[in-house]
Amino acid sequence: MGEAVQRRMMGLTAVVAALGMTATLAGCGGDSGSGDVTLKLVAADYGTGPANTSEKYWSGVAAGFEKENPGIKVEVSVLHWKDVDREVGEMVEAGRAPDIAQIGAYADYATDGKLYTADETLAIRTAANFLPSLSDAGKIDGIQYGLPFVASTRLLFYNEKLFAQSGLDAPETWDDIRSAATALKAEGVTYPFALPLGQEEAQAETLMWLLSGGGGYTDDVGAYDIDSAANIATFRWLREDLVGKGLTGPVEPGKLDREKAFEAFADGEVGMLNGHPTLLDEAEAKGVKVGMVPLPGVDGPMKGSMGVADWMMGFKENGHRKEIGAFLDYAYSDENVLAFADEYDLLPVTGSAAAVMEGDKSHKKLHKFLAALPNSTLPPFGKTSWATVSDSIKKNIGKAVAPGSNPESVLGEIATEAKEAQAAE
Known part of the structure; x- marks a missing residue:
């Protein structure tokens, strides 16, 4: 919901x-x-x-x-x-x-x-x-x-048939994601890695990536920290190593909604994406055998997840x-x-x-x-400003991975709005 x-x-x-x-x-x-x-x-x-x-x-x-x-x-x-x-x-x-x-x-x-x-x-x-x-x-x-x-919670889903055809193992790191997506693209897979940063649920997809990069929406004391160095590095990697290399499919991430990405996965057109249990049933009902692993991080699998x-x-x-x-x-x-x-x-x-x-x-x-679930990190639901910040992320985060974009600038604009919203609580 x-x-x-x-x-x-x-x-x-x-x-x-x-x-x-x-x-x-x-x-x-x-x-x-x-x-x-x-x-x-x-x-x-x-x-x-x-x-x-x-x-x-x-x-x-x-x-x-x-x-x-x-x-x-x-x-x-x-x-x-x-x-x-x-x-x-x-x-x-x-x-x-x-x-x-x-x-x-x-x-x-x-x-x-x-x-x-x-x-x-x-x-x-x-x-x-x-x-x-x-x-x-x-x-x-x-x-x-x-x-x-x-x-x-969320796990990384991958299409076992497509992975087997390309001789790939389940990814554990970001480098694994990039190399697997490169191989899948060479095999003609439509969406080697589906990255839905469209407005439907961009705030969730974003948080998954921020956490896997060692960052998040808030700092240790609960203040917004959206343009932290770790978060900027995460979106630079996404822009350069996934989107910039043509590994995210024909629809630009900022215009790809989660529902459409899930439908494509269930239709066998996606190699990997971040998924939740409902998609598992939808995909298997259409004959897609789904592999599931913890969200890959920079150096290895995450111990927790986004909740x-x-x-x-x-x-x-x-x-x-x-x-x-x-x-x-x-x-x-x-x-x-x-x-x-x-x-x-x-x-x-x-x-x-x-x-x-x-x-x-x-x-x-x-x-x-x-x-x-026990080690999951949830969005900052306790902040009355979260609705405003979430809406800003949905509207703007796709720009951070667009060709020629400046992730630092995009995250900085969202961070400024977040701090203003928090100050008004």
Whole structure:
């Protein structure tokens, strides 16, 4: 799922119509525990159609919860992941925040004082069960507001058939990537290495490369450090050693979206790219045998990876703190966490569910991704400025690898915008 999109004002009537909700909901009780309570839950749809819509999952969770908690009803609204962040933003602006939202970003709401903290809602056992790297990404000034819901990591995917035909071994270093891509190009492979730096998810592809080059978006104290020497060196290498040598295919990276790169890989047209579990199923369904290795670094494979998470949060507006906490504790049971992860080939966010998945041979294809999760580095979700910075990366980073470009200048412009955005937090 993508990140939070820019929020805009919208009238209450339009919000209610868009979400298919009634304006009058049972909402008494709150912290007092008196009377019936209806919790409003808005969640993202991870499905590809009616057969696997997330509405089925959440309706099942709600029904199970209601059975165990008489007096609490859960009203479920599931929206397309491209729309849900905007829709929730509009509800909040209109003064009709849901009680619980499962979306892509939490920082703005937390900073505005609209969210309960994890300590205010969750049982200690639930809060302590989150994987530390994910739990930390849900904190602002050491206080957790964002509850990780699902996660994924990235590995380097390669087409085993194409590699075998060229007599290649799986790459472990950047030099291996370059030499393998050169050999694949000589064999007529359309995209020796697909490098999607188009606007769809350029911020993620960028972070993978920055981490593999020893850099990242922030420094050791959490300040933006986008134009660091390590990051500049990474993009110089990409420009000179991959793009400049014609090893990234017919579409320039700045115009290649992740979805198109993934489609090309599943069609057997790509030698290598950075992939996630969903692509694995898509490719194998079309007969592409996929090799997977940790992201190659300058001198060897990375020990960690880039991680991505979406978030659950409880809004204060309706005063249903206890009821929200009860639902979240139920939703984060191993059974529920694993059911969702299994349905969409994602990774569980709790230690106990991750241990179950790790020991289950039926999840073998996810084990390498799961192994990378504890040491993964996530984007700076806790910064309210991240939405602005991410948007700048999406719009501009492709220029850093264009022929004749100056990576230092491009990264410097993004860094300046990032520092200004951070100063305004």
